[in-house]
Amino acid sequence: MPQLDSGGGGAGGGDDLGAPDELLAFQDEGEEQDDKIRDSAAGPERDLAELKSSLVNESEGAAGGAGIPGVPGAGAGARGEAEVGAEALGREHAAQRLFPDKLPEPLEDGLKAPECTSGMYKETVYSAFNLLMHYPPPSGAGQHPQPQPPLHKANQPPHGVPQLSLYDHFNSPHPTPAPADISQKQVHRPLQTPDLSGFYSLTSGSMGQLPHTVSWPSPPLYPLSPSCGYRQHFPAPTAAPGAPYPRFTHPSLMLGSSVPGHPAAIPHPAIVPPSGKQELQSFDRNLKTQAESKAEKEAKKPTIKKPLNAFMLYMKEMRAKVIAECTLKESAAINQILGRRWHALSREEQAKYYELARKERQLHMQLYPGWSARDNYGKKKRRSREKHQESTTDPGSPKKCRARFGLNQQTDWCGPCRRKKKCIRYLPGEGRCPSPVPSDDSALGCPGSPAPQDSPSYHLLPRFPTELLASPAEPAPTSPGLSTALSLPTPGPPQAPRSTLQSTQVQQQESQRQAA
DNA sequence: CTTCCTTTGAAGCCC
DNA sequence: GGGCTTCAAAGGAAG
Numbered sequence: 001m002p003q004l005d006s007g008g009g010g011a012g013g014g015d016d017l018g019a020p021d022e023l024l025a026f027q028d029e030g031e032e033q034d035d036k037i038r039d040s041a042a043g044p045e046r047d048l049a050e051l052k053s054s055l056v057n058e059s060e061g062a063a064g065g066a067g068i069p070g071v072p073g074a075g076a077g078a079r080g081e082a083e084v085g086a087e088a089l090g091r092e093h094a095a096q097r098l099f100p101d102k103l104p105e106p107l108e109d110g111l112k113a114p115e116c117t118s119g120m121y122k123e124t125v126y127s128a129f130n131l132l133m134h135y136p137p138p139s140g141a142g143q144h145p146q147p148q149p150p151l152h153k154a155n156q157p158p159h160g161v162p163q164l165s166l167y168d169h170f171n172s173p174h175p176t177p178a179p180a181d182i183s184q185k186q187v188h189r190p191l192q193t194p195d196l197s198g199f200y201s202l203t204s205g206s207m208g209q210l211p212h213t214v215s216w217p218s219p220p221l222y223p224l225s226p227s228c229g230y231r232q233h234f235p236a237p238t239a240a241p242g243a244p245y246p247r248f249t250h251p252s253l254m255l256g257s258s259v260p261g262h263p264a265a266i267p268h269p270a271i272v273p274p275s276g277k278q279e280l281q282s283f284d285r286n287l288k289t290q291a292e293s294k295a296e297k298e299a300k301k302p303t304i305k306k307p308l309n310a311f312m313l314y315m316k317e318m319r320a321k322v323i324a325e326c327t328l329k330e331s332a333a334i335n336q337i338l339g340r341r342w343h344a345l346s347r348e349e350q351a352k353y354y355e356l357a358r359k360e361r362q363l364h365m366q367l368y369p370g371w372s373a374r375d376n377y378g379k380k381k382r383r384s385r386e387k388h389q390e391s392t393t394d395p396g397s398p399k400k401c402r403a404r405f406g407l408n409q410q411t412d413w414c415g416p417c418r419r420k421k422k423c424i425r426y427l428p429g430e431g432r433c434p435s436p437v438p439s440d441d442s443a444l445g446c447p448g449s450p451a452p453q454d455s456p457s458y459h460l461l462p463r464f465p466t467e468l469l470a471s472p473a474e475p476a477p478t479s480p481g482l483s484t485a486l487s488l489p490t491p492g493p494p495q496a497p498r499s500t501l502q503s504t505q506v507q508q509q510e511s512q513r514q515a516a
Numbered sequence: 517c518t519t520c521c522t523t524t525g526a527a528g529c530c531c
Numbered sequence: 532g533g534g535c536t537t538c539a540a541a542g543g544a545a546g
Contacts, residue, residue: 306539311524315540331541335523342524357525373527377537380519 271302303379304371307364310353311342 308316315338322334322341342350364371 306526306537308539309525312539315523319541328543329541330521330543332520332522332543334541335521337523339523354525361526373538374529376539377528380538 271304303376304368306373306376307360308357310350310357311339313356313360314338314342314345314350314353 315335318338318341319331319334322337323329326334326337328334328337345353
């Protein structure tokens with residue numbers, strides 16, 4: 001994993017929640033990083049071209065990479081408990097009124113310059129990082145040597161000034177702070193990108209300053225109030241302007257005001273109703289009747305979702321863009337494209353998402369100390385036991401197929417069927433699946449650039465036209481011989497995989513476009 | 517209405 | 532510790 005932590009020591013030193021896989025991902029990126037970094041200043045067009053070249057060179061490993069930008073850990077500044085209460089609230093408002101004047105110059109610039117022309121997703125990433133600045137400040141700051149205070153008081157910046165470490169480090173043009181007098185500012189600076197908040201929503205003031213090239217249909221992970229921070233959903237009377245966590249105050253720390261099920265409770269975005277409308281009704285009922293039995297409350301206990309990992313955050317941000325580019329809406333297809341783009345990201349670009357995910361996990365852990373991913377096990381409808389057993393005992397199961405031929409269970413595709421979960425091609429006595437499977441899209445009737453066949457880190461077939469992944473100005477090279485040499489049969493009856501159908505659909509769209 | 521598909525990553529479980 | 536499974540998001544498709 002990239003050394004995301006600043007390593008500045010102190011209380012934040014133990015904040016390593018990263019996964020070891022992240023390091024592997026970065027190592028795989030290899031030496032192309034220099035080129036990617038060099039090109040990183042280009043716009044969306046660069047992305048497509050880079051993506052194409054990345055796909056071609058995907059398997060090229062490389063040693064060592066540039067260090068990932070240091071990211072402050074979770075060191076917590078301490079505040080005295082005496083600040084709890086209305087006094088602190090009043091102080092917060094007062095401080096917020098003063099806040100704009102305390103904005104550092106870059107933030108001021110951001111406030112005054114909504115026209116930002118950065119990379120295609122940089123804005124949102126940076127925006128998320130702006131909010132990450134609300135996380136515990138780097139312990140290295142040493143501004144709060146006191147012992148770790150309670151959560152809702154733990155991370156307030158010293159003087160209501162936003163922590164700029166992440167901001168400065170990533171040179172984000174976007175400001176974070178939320179002036180208290182937002183409504184007035186909105187009059188002069190109408191929102192340009194009302195839905196900027198894929199990761200964490202920002203204050204309306206910030207949002208007004210944050211141009212967003214991609215519409216953001218998704219609801220914010222951590223919705224904010226129009227006026228500041230996370231106050232709306234996580235009211236924190238003790239929060240100072242720019243305070244990191246207080247607006248995220250855990251329900252259990254809200255002294256009864258935000259406990260799930262409590263009338264005043266406002267759920268964290270990770271808290272998801274067990275069943276949509278019913279959940280809303282449940283909350284509505286809770287607003288009316290507080291005398292429900294404890295058992296009932298338990299039964300209606302909302303589900304706390306897993307924190308999003310880096311790729312999920314990336315998908316959340318980029319989905320709309322891919323949908324717009326490809327005119328596809330099926331998520332399975334979009335996700336394939338996003339997966340390849342993810343691999344094509346530079347180390348630094350991925351590092352941003354890994355860091356976001358790390359913060360996400362850290363925040364989630366603090367919000368829900370007792371929560372475990374196991375809590376949600378079985379909440380999604382599991383496949384039946386019989387089906388599972390059938391899969392594992394089926395000689396054609398990809399699991400057995402991969403095991404038999406020494407393929408990677410996680411990433412290798414089992415033969416030409418191109419399915420991970422159920423190999424429909426391999427049959428007993430048929431011999432080894434031709435794996436790696438054909439690495440160009442021609443098997444799907446799609447021209448495409450060949451993928452590295454022996455790459456241990458990139459076995460997946462390109463099942464979508466390379467045009468979707470590569471720059472239109474740079475047509476992907478075709479490899480006509482490969483598929484014909486392999487002469488792979490289609491998955492065949494009863495049905496071809498949906499992805500194949502989807503690919504065909506995409507190809508048809510592309511053909512029509514070219515014909516036009 | 518429910519499940520599947522499809523991706524990567526994190527985490528839990530089992531041996 | 533390795534291997535496997537489940538879940539996280541998303542929305543169309545299929546059952």
